[in-house]
Amino acid sequence: MARRITRHAPTAVAACLRAVTRGVNLPVDEAPAVEAACFAATVPTDGVRIGLRRIFDRTTGRR
Template sequence: MAVRAVGCCALELILTGDPVPAARAAEIGLVNAVVPAGELLDAARGLVDRIIRHAPTAVSACLRAVTPGINLPIDEGLAVEAACFAATVPTDGVREGLRRFLDRPAAG
């Protein structure tokens, strides 16, 4: 007997309004991680720490590129991304990031 997948998770959730258990939300990519309630603040701080290691200009450019770009045709989305990247190139943050990248020991 052939088995076929049915539907789209997002559409199902929108149309049914069914609650989504945390494990299912993680399984379908709605959340990044599931942690015990007592560890939620530490997990959130860990995510923030990973983000703020990067230059604010770079983080801001990523947000400016992704947020509108997700709803654009691919060619327009890539143009938005390229413009955001180009705006970061002359910044100190990019120069510092490139210097750190080039100074890393070779993987191997």
């Protein structure tokens, strides 16, 4: 499982870990704000741009 995780962008992995560790003990109505903040911090990174491009290319058949 660790090998699969490390194939992803380090920024995204760190954001996921942050969201889980910060949100796990929060009330259900507060935890999504933590997740949203972590997501917003990763969106402008090159890793997200590259990953989205790969998904787009794969789903549209482009290379």
